[in-house]
Amino acid sequence: MDRTTLELRDATVTVPTGAAGTRTILGPVSLRASERRITVVGANGSGKSTLLRLLNGLVTPTSGTVTVGGQDTVREGAAVRRVVAFAFTDPLSQLVMPTGREDVELSLRRSHRSRPERAAAAQAVLERFGLAHLADQSVYDLSGGERQLMALAVVLATEPRVLVLDEPSTLLDLRNTTLLRRTLASLEQTVVLATHDLDLARDADRTLVVDAGRIVFDGAPAEAVAHYRALVEHS
Amino acid sequence: MNGPGLFTTHVPGTSWLHRAPLWLKLTGVVLVGTTTFWFTSWWQAALLLVALLAVGLGAGLPTRRVVASLRALGPVLVLLGAFHWWTQGLPEATRIVVGIANAYLAAGLLTATTPVTDMLDGLVRGAKPLRRWLDPEVVALTLGIMLRSVPWVAGAFGQVRVSARARGLERSPRALVLPVVIHTVAYARRTGEALAARGLTDPPTDD
Numbered sequence: 001m002d003r004t005t006l007e008l009r010d011a012t013v014t015v016p017t018g019a020a021g022t023r024t025i026l027g028p029v030s031l032r033a034s035e036r037r038i039t040v041v042g043a044n045g046s047g048k049s050t051l052l053r054l055l056n057g058l059v060t061p062t063s064g065t066v067t068v069g070g071q072d073t074v075r076e077g078a079a080v081r082r083v084v085a086f087a088f089t090d091p092l093s094q095l096v097m098p099t100g101r102e103d104v105e106l107s108l109r110r111s112h113r114s115r116p117e118r119a120a121a122a123q124a125v126l127e128r129f130g131l132a133h134l135a136d137q138s139v140y141d142l143s144g145g146e147r148q149l150m151a152l153a154v155v156l157a158t159e160p161r162v163l164v165l166d167e168p169s170t171l172l173d174l175r176n177t178t179l180l181r182r183t184l185a186s187l188e189q190t191v192v193l194a195t196h197d198l199d200l201a202r203d204a205d206r207t208l209v210v211d212a213g214r215i216v217f218d219g220a221p222a223e224a225v226a227h228y229r230a231l232v233e234h235s
Numbered sequence: 236m237n238g239p240g241l242f243t244t245h246v247p248g249t250s251w252l253h254r255a256p257l258w259l260k261l262t263g264v265v266l267v268g269t270t271t272f273w274f275t276s277w278w279q280a281a282l283l284l285v286a287l288l289a290v291g292l293g294a295g296l297p298t299r300r301v302v303a304s305l306r307a308l309g310p311v312l313v314l315l316g317a318f319h320w321w322t323q324g325l326p327e328a329t330r331i332v333v334g335i336a337n338a339y340l341a342a343g344l345l346t347a348t349t350p351v352t353d354m355l356d357g358l359v360r361g362a363k364p365l366r367r368w369l370d371p372e373v374v375a376l377t378l379g380i381m382l383r384s385v386p387w388v389a390g391a392f393g394q395v396r397v398s399a400r401a402r403g404l405e406r407s408p409r410a411l412v413l414p415v416v417i418h419t420v421a422y423a424r425r426t427g428e429a430l431a432a433r434g435l436t437d438p439p440t441d442d
Contacts, residue, residue, distance in 0.1 A: 098351060
């Protein structure tokens with residue numbers, strides 16, 4: 001099995017609704033994917049984010065299994081998180097340190113114990129993403145696009161094999177969305193992203209349409225987008 | 236929800252305060268924090284406030300950042316001051332409020348003159364005796380984020396106050412306090428989720 005193969009077997013996520021009741025917000029979902037670019041489209045509340053969060057163990061399945069490269073996200077959650085990085089919609093949720101440099105160094109703390117080595121590795125990461133000149137600015141002083149790129153640099157610093165992004169372009173204008181698309185296109189990692197931007201959704205090898213907690217279409221991006229449009233128009 | 240205060244980013248510099256070892260700065264912060272308990276008069280607290288301001292400005296910290304930090308804490312100090320004035324009188328209220336401002340300012344001087352990575356490294360070293368029970372990295376990260384969250388909460392209070400004023404509710408403690416609590420809990424959840432997603436709260440491995 002490829003070290004980046006994503007596999008969901010009858011994965012279901014339910015949440016308590018009070019008075020001992022539960023509500024299923026995803027599933028059962030089964031999927032096996034090893035494409036390098038996978039996009040997920042669907043309406044708000046359809047279950048896209050839950051599906052993505054299953055992939056790095058942020059959400060664990062109530063029933064069924066989720067594996068990445070054969071590693072179970074529940075039993076081997078820490079190992080999965082070393083392989084699967086996750087980027088949130090709002091980069092300010094991602095950036096927990098005052099500056100980008102400090103946040104990249106935070107990502108590298110476990111892999112680089114020596115301070116000088118860590119600083120050099122962080123500098124290399126920032127330069128690779130063209131962010132070295134912004135590294136010492138407060139993350140609050142960066143533009144939306146710069147913050148999103150900084151958040152990407154922060155999660156990619158540990159060189160994961162899979163990058164999962166939850167609606168990364170929602171808070172970005174056209175210029176920054178274009179910059180983000182270029183950056184994502186240049187990555188070596190397997191990329192799985194949920195988006196409402198149908199142009200961004202087409203930048204993929206495979207697209208999933210999620211509706212009411214189920215994958216209702218799985219196939220080529222153009223056909224998936226057409227299916228999603230039809231689904232919205234007929235709802 | 237943040238501002239250019241002392242807690243936001245490290246201010247590079249070569250002053251004696253920047254060069255002082257972390258343990259000394261931490262001891263200073265703890266000592267300043269305890270003065271609220273053993274200072275008996277408001278003027279002692281006021282003298283310490285002047286001394287701390289002199290130390291900060293002497294270390295080359297921009298005046299606007301020092302002022303911004305104290306301004307961010309202002310609404311909390313006003314509320315506390317009003318309560319203590321009402322219950323214990325003006326001199327005691329002044330002693331308590333200035334004491335809190337001193338502790339806040341001392342912590343701000345520490346964060347402004349110490350890079351976060353140095354602070355985390357120092358805290359990890361300090362937490363090593365606890366490693367049988369706790370991961371020193373997680374202890375350091377928790378304390379680092381706690382410090383980082385102080386200005387965020389102060390900023391949230393300021394923003395909620397503006398919203399309450401826009402709705403004509405500036406006199407309602409409920410309209411001021413409840414949203415801050417809700418924002419803060421949401422912020423804590425988001426931060427925790429981000430740390431978990433990055434594997435920073437996972438147990439360390441040997442590989």
